[in-house]
Amino acid sequence: MEMGLKNRVAIVAASSQGLGRATAEAFAAEGCRLAICARNQQALNAVAEKIRGEYKAEVLAEPFDVTDAGAVRDFVNAAVQKFGGIDICVTNAGGPPAKGFLATTIDEWKRAVDLNFMSAVYFTHAVIPHMQKKRWGRIITITSITTKQPVADLVYSNAVRAAVVGLVKSLANEFGKDGILVNNVGPGYTATDRLKELAHSRSVASGKTEKEIFEGWSADAPLKRLGDPRELADAIVWLASERASYITGQTILVDGGLYKGL
Numbered sequence: 001m002e003m004g005l006k007n008r009v010a011i012v013a014a015s016s017q018g019l020g021r022a023t024a025e026a027f028a029a030e031g032c033r034l035a036i037c038a039r040n041q042q043a044l045n046a047v048a049e050k051i052r053g054e055y056k057a058e059v060l061a062e063p064f065d066v067t068d069a070g071a072v073r074d075f076v077n078a079a080v081q082k083f084g085g086i087d088i089c090v091t092n093a094g095g096p097p098a099k100g101f102l103a104t105t106i107d108e109w110k111r112a113v114d115l116n117f118m119s120a121v122y123f124t125h126a127v128i129p130h131m132q133k134k135r136w137g138r139i140i141t142i143t144s145i146t147t148k149q150p151v152a153d154l155v156y157s158n159a160v161r162a163a164v165v166g167l168v169k170s171l172a173n174e175f176g177k178d179g180i181l182v183n184n185v186g187p188g189y190t191a192t193d194r195l196k197e198l199a200h201s202r203s204v205a206s207g208k209t210e211k212e213i214f215e216g217w218s219a220d221a222p223l224k225r226l227g228d229p230r231e232l233a234d235a236i237v238w239l240a241s242e243r244a245s246y247i248t249g250q251t252i253l254v255d256g257g258l259y260k261g262l
């Protein structure tokens, strides 16, 4: 299937590993030019080098924290300077800690809002004017299955990510007239380092082994396995492509059928 993504400029946030990295590589494989970021410069540079070598893609790689509004704006401006514009922006960040409500703290709530909601505001606020100039744009937020179905002990994610869906729908409504499509993807349990962290905290809390926790997650999904990061990345690439040109304001779960609703 021809995706029509060759030479498009794609920002993929929080992309030195896991879902962000798989997404950056999938765009590179389609011939996109890339702007990637994460906090750890060494890990980020290693990914940038790999993408340049393997896909012959142009890559801008800048280390910063996505909760820093000024740094996000500088990064978007640097990408515009280097590539002449922005076509695609995938927002992403690390996940909040796993807790039940009474174990949460006010500082952690504020951090979760900054990390998993305000970071999406910073990126979308910075990129939309550039997309308006081209009268073409794709924004895709990476959130979680928690946007449809709360997960026990992920109360920060259950609450804060719902705000991202509200943002996505609002932006889709406001900027559809400019050719900008805005969608959200919600991964289910997908094999990344984040999932190892979650398995560890669940194991400590429940007394089950991490192996049992992983087996339980696989058993819960109708497909009876975890997701591969590449499977989420492929859904994002499709949403960004010309093949998904009449889809906006939606949440698409990539969860092996884990969501129990209709």
Ligand SMILES: NC(=O)c1ccc[n+]([C@@H]2O[C@H](COP(=O)([O-])OP(=O)(O)OC[C@H]3O[C@@H](n4cnc5c(N)ncnc54)[C@H](OP(=O)(O)O)[C@@H]3O)[C@@H](O)[C@H]2O)c1
Pocket (backbone or CB within 6 Å): 013, 014, 015, 016, 017, 018, 019, 020, 037, 038, 039, 040, 041, 043, 064, 065, 066, 067, 092, 093, 094, 095, 096, 115, 142, 143, 144, 145, 186, 187, 188, 189, 190, 191, 192, 193, 194, 195
């Ligand atoms: N994997 C799953 O099963 C799953 C399911 C549902 C939702 N999610 C959510 O999807 C997102 C990505 O998950 P993942 O599994 O890919 O996580 P991951 O393997 O932990 O990777 C997170 C990436 O984000 C970067 N990052 C984290 N915090 C950052 C910050 N403040 N500023 C800039 N970069 C930052 C990390 O690099 P640095 O540490 O160097 O910054 C790393 O590259 C998370 O929000 C997670 O909660 C994941």
